[in-house]
Amino acid sequence: MFAGFGGQGVVTAGYITGQAAAVYDDRECSFTRVYGPEARGSACYSGVVVDEEEIDYPYLLNPEIMVIMSQEAYEKFLSKLADGGLLIIDSSIVRLDERAEKYKRYNVPATQIAEKMGARVVANVVMLGFVGRIWRGVSVDGLRESVKATVPTRHLDLNLRAFERGIELAEKAIESAPA
Amino acid sequence: MREAVQTGRHFWYGNIAIAEGAIAAGCRFFAGYPITPASEIAEHVSRRFPEIGGMFVQFEDELASIAAILGASWAGAKSMTATSGPGFSLMQENIGLGIMMEVPTVIVNVQRGGPSTGLPTLTAQGDVMQTKWGSHGPYEIIALSPDSPQEAFNVTIRCFNLAEKYRVPVVLLTSETVGHSAGKVVVPPEDAIEIVERKKPKVPVGEYAPYKPDEDLIPPMACAGEGYAFTTTGLTHNEKGYPDTTAETQEKLIRRLNDKIRSHLGDIVDVTEENMEDADIAVVSYGQVSRPAKKAVEMARENGIKAGSIKLTTIWPFAEHIIHKWAKQVEYFIVPELNYGQIYLEVKREAAGEAKTLLIPRMGGELITPTEIYNEIERMSKR
Numbered sequence: 001m002f003a004g005f006g007g008q009g010v011v012t013a014g015y016i017t018g019q020a021a022a023v024y025d026d027r028e029c030s031f032t033r034v035y036g037p038e039a040r041g042s043a044c045y046s047g048v049v050v051d052e053e054e055i056d057y058p059y060l061l062n063p064e065i066m067v068i069m070s071q072e073a074y075e076k077f078l079s080k081l082a083d084g085g086l087l088i089i090d091s092s093i094v095r096l097d098e099r100a101e102k103y104k105r106y107n108v109p110a111t112q113i114a115e116k117m118g119a120r121v122v123a124n125v126v127m128l129g130f131v132g133r134i135w136r137g138v139s140v141d142g143l144r145e146s147v148k149a150t151v152p153t154r155h156l157d158l159n160l161r162a163f164e165r166g167i168e169l170a171e172k173a174i175e176s177a178p179a
Numbered sequence: 180m181r182e183a184v185q186t187g188r189h190f191w192y193g194n195i196a197i198a199e200g201a202i203a204a205g206c207r208f209f210a211g212y213p214i215t216p217a218s219e220i221a222e223h224v225s226r227r228f229p230e231i232g233g234m235f236v237q238f239e240d241e242l243a244s245i246a247a248i249l250g251a252s253w254a255g256a257k258s259m260t261a262t263s264g265p266g267f268s269l270m271q272e273n274i275g276l277g278i279m280m281e282v283p284t285v286i287v288n289v290q291r292g293g294p295s296t297g298l299p300t301l302t303a304q305g306d307v308m309q310t311k312w313g314s315h316g317p318y319e320i321i322a323l324s325p326d327s328p329q330e331a332f333n334v335t336i337r338c339f340n341l342a343e344k345y346r347v348p349v350v351l352l353t354s355e356t357v358g359h360s361a362g363k364v365v366v367p368p369e370d371a372i373e374i375v376e377r378k379k380p381k382v383p384v385g386e387y388a389p390y391k392p393d394e395d396l397i398p399p400m401a402c403a404g405e406g407y408a409f410t411t412t413g414l415t416h417n418e419k420g421y422p423d424t425t426a427e428t429q430e431k432l433i434r435r436l437n438d439k440i441r442s443h444l445g446d447i448v449d450v451t452e453e454n455m456e457d458a459d460i461a462v463v464s465y466g467q468v469s470r471p472a473k474k475a476v477e478m479a480r481e482n483g484i485k486a487g488s489i490k491l492t493t494i495w496p497f498a499e500h501i502i503h504k505w506a507k508q509v510e511y512f513i514v515p516e517l518n519y520g521q522i523y524l525e526v527k528r529e530a531a532g533e534a535k536t537l538l539i540p541r542m543g544g545e546l547i548t549p550t551e552i553y554n555e556i557e558r559m560s561k562r
Contacts, residue, residue, distance in 0.1 A: 015361065019190035022363035026188065030327075031361040055327070056474035056549055058360040058467070 001060055002124070003045035003077045004069030004090075009124035013067070014046030016128060016146045017138055021050045023149075024142035030058040043072040050137040065135050067127050068094055069110070088130060090123065106134070106173050113165060122162035125151075129166020134174070140167060183231045184369040191364045193357035194219035194261075196328040197287055198227065199364075200335025201259050203372055206285070207233040208258040210247035212240050212266060215299040216355040217289035220261035241269040248284045249277050253411070255402035257339055261287035264306055265296055268313070274348055275314030276413045278436065281390070281398065283342035283349075283377055285335070290354040290517075292544050301544025302355035304466055304517040308524075310350050311495050317433055319440035321447060322350040322495040324466040328362040334492060340375035341447060345439060346397055352494060354517070356467040356546055380407060390432075391418040396439035440496050449492040450501050454480060458487030460559055461509045463502070463526050465491040467546055468515050475552035484560045494522065502529035511559045515539035515547045 002010040002017075011033045018031030033046040047060030062082035068074045069090040078099055081087060087100055091107035108130050114123040125147060132143040144163060151159045184203045191199065198220045201209075209228065211221045225235045234251075238244045241262055248258035262270065267288045277284060292298025293305050306313075310322045321341050325331040335351055342349040380387045380399040389409040392398045398418075401407035414422040415429045440447065454476055455461065464472035469490040479486035489505065491498055502512070502525075512534055514523040520538045527536040539555055541547050 015190075018361055022190040022361075023188050026363075029190070029361075029363055031190075032359065054470070055362065056470050057546070058327075058356060058362070058470070059546065061548065 001045050001047050001063040001066045001077065001080070002069075002127070003043065003066065003073035005042060005072060006044050008069050009121065010044060010067075010069060011046045012150070013124040013128055014048050016150050017131065017143065018048045019149065020132075020142035020146035021048070021138045024145045025139050027051065028053060028055050030055040032059050043070060043076045045073065045077055048137070065131070065137070067131060069123065069127070071095065086134065088127065088134070090127070106130070108166070108169055110166070113169075114162060117158065117162060117165070119158060122159055125159045125162040126166040126169070129163040129168075130170045131166075132163075133167045133170035181227070181230050184372065185366050186368050187366060189364045189366065190361055191328050191332075192219060192359060192361045193325070193328040193331040193353065194289065194359070195223050196332040196364050197261070197335045197351065197353070197358075198223035199366070200332040201285065201339065202227055202231065202233070203332075203366065203369075204257065204336040204339035205374055206257045206259050206339060207231070208248065208251035208256040209233065209260065210236045210238050210244040210251070210258070211260045211262065212238055212244055214263045214266045216291055216358050217261045217263045217266075217287065219358070220287060220289070241266040242273065245270040245273040245277075245286070248286075249273060249280070249282045252282045252284045253403055255404065257283070257343070259285040259287065261289065263289050263291045263299075264293040267306060267309065271309075271313040274320075275316060275318070277348040278314065278318045278320065279316075279413045280411045281346040281400070281436070283346055283400070285338045285342055285349050285351060287351045287353065289358040290352065292542070298544045300355065302467065302517060302546060303542070303544065304354060304468070304521070305542075306352065307494060307516075307518065307521040310352055317437065319347075319437045320350060320495055321345065321347055321440065321493070322352045323449070323492055324352045324494050325357055325492070326467055326469040326490070327357065328360065329364045330492070331357055332364050332366065336372060336374075337449075340373065343375045343377045344397070345443070345447075346377065346400055347440065350495075352466070354467055379405075384408070388418040389420040390416060392435060392439070396435050396442065444496055444498075444500060447493055447496060448498045448501070450498050451488075451490040451492065452501070453488045453490075455487035455489065455505065458485050458505075458509055460484070460486045460511045460513060460556055461489050461505055462486065462513045462515065462552060462556065463489045463491065463522065464515055465494055465522060468517065471547055471549040472515055472552055474549035475556060478549060478553045479556045479560070482557070484556060486556050486560075491522070497525045497529075499525075499529045502526055503531070506530040506533040509534050512536045513539060513552070513555055513559065515541070515552050515555075517541050517546070
């Protein structure tokens with residue numbers, strides 16, 4: 001699940017992930033998104049279900065990995081995360097509390113990193129790089145191809161740099177806290 | 180410029196898969212009026228048609244849209260519209276005209292919560308009976324329902340093929356769930372897609388009667404500009420197409436309009452039966468509910484319960500022979516659907532007291548989960 005506030009690209013991040021799994025990794029996949037007014041401004045999310053077999057249920061029921069990019073989304077959606085799930089937060093925005101303690105956590109200052117790269121809007125792509133390296137549901141190469149296929153050409157270079165930066169952060173996180 | 184058939188692997192929303200399926204089937208005329216959750220179909224068609232020589236018209240409303248697709252079909256085009264509940268209600272009168280004039284066309288209804296404007300952005304299966312009985316008069320119609328974006332692509336092509344073959348408006352009865360979820364869609368090479376075209380008259384121009392059926396009860400269809408002169412009307416008509424409002428003509432015509440569908444159940448009805456060989460409990464489902472239903476049956480089997488699933492891809496005409504057959508074997512039919520009991524009534528009718536029928540209704544706009552269906556299977560298995 002990618003959750004945040006409308007405009008952060010959580011729907012786009014989910015779509016890119018789903019496309020990577022379906023088209024480039026050739027796995028079964030279902031992508032759904034919040035639809036309607038809540039997709040702008042307030043807390044919203046998109047969900048990706050990936051499997052080797054036909055998808056039984058198109059919506060996310062017990063997400064095993066959750067990327068949270070706003071405090072409101074944290075308050076609203078954290079309880080959906082499955083026990084033992086993986087919680088990735090944008091640590092430049094979200095403050096954790098004791099509810100997060102039961103999950104395996106990663107802090108990624110995605111928005112701060114994106115701002116340093118010159119565009120806050122690529123924070124979601126930093127997260128994609130991180131997710132690609134951490135999560136078994138999708139391959140890094142598939143995600144990279146999917147980013148290329150989705151992002152407008154004039155912004156591609158920036159997005160690919162943001163993506164690689166996300167992978168680097170994940171490598172460091174894995175080294176410092178082995179699973 | 181992209182090709183008409185997008186051979187390859189895609190990540191498409193169900194609504195996009197429907198638009199691409201229509202294009203692959205040869206649809207080159209679309210008329211419609213935007214409505215949530217169906218608008219993406221029109222939007223996608225309007226982008227794609229200029230690349231392949233199709234005509235897209237956004238009309239002033241749904242009444243004009245359905246009239247236009249009937250007219251386009253008479254002009255020889257494969258035509259389609261896409262709407263949701265409120266628009267589908269508006270189209271009912273001319274759906275009857277299409278049935279009476281025997282016009283091949285495809286009407287997509289991406290179901291949302293109703294009645295009235297209801298729940299525009301959430302899912303439902305509330306228009307099943309409306310699809311069968313929404314227009315006036317005794318008629319048969321064909322309606323198909325897909326369970327995923329991939330099936331939406333395949334089933335859309337089949338809708339066009341059935342419309343052409345049986346000279347009848349075909350309803351693609353899908354839903355917000357399928358329309359607004361994206362998944363992998365594999366499009367085969369163009370030459371691997373079976374396409375059916377309407378039967379053309381073989382008689383000399385002067386001998387053509389537009390409503391004179393062949394042995395299969397379906398009359399060959401001449402279109403405007405092909406040299407044949409003919410009339411057509413919504414009034415009761417004779418084989419020449421002239422109004423003839425006598426009891427005898429009406430009896431004969433209405434019987435044929437119904438029988439041309441009823442006598443081809445085996446060809447039209449598409450059903451997937453799984454784990455049914457020794458089943459005591461059968462879950463009957465259609466559309467997006469078929470996926471969780473199938474999973475629920477797998478869960479039951481893992482727990483030693485003899486459950487099976489019957490998935491109806493063709494909703495109308497109803498798969499009565501299939502239900503009738505299994506009613507002799509199973510003790511229970513369980514029908515999960517996103518309404519307050521519609522296909523449930525058909526199953527119950529065909530079970531005819533030989534098996535009990537249980538409804539799992541859901542109307543809140545959410546899809547029933549595999550666990551919810553499994554719980555009912557388990558409960559029934561202990562009775």
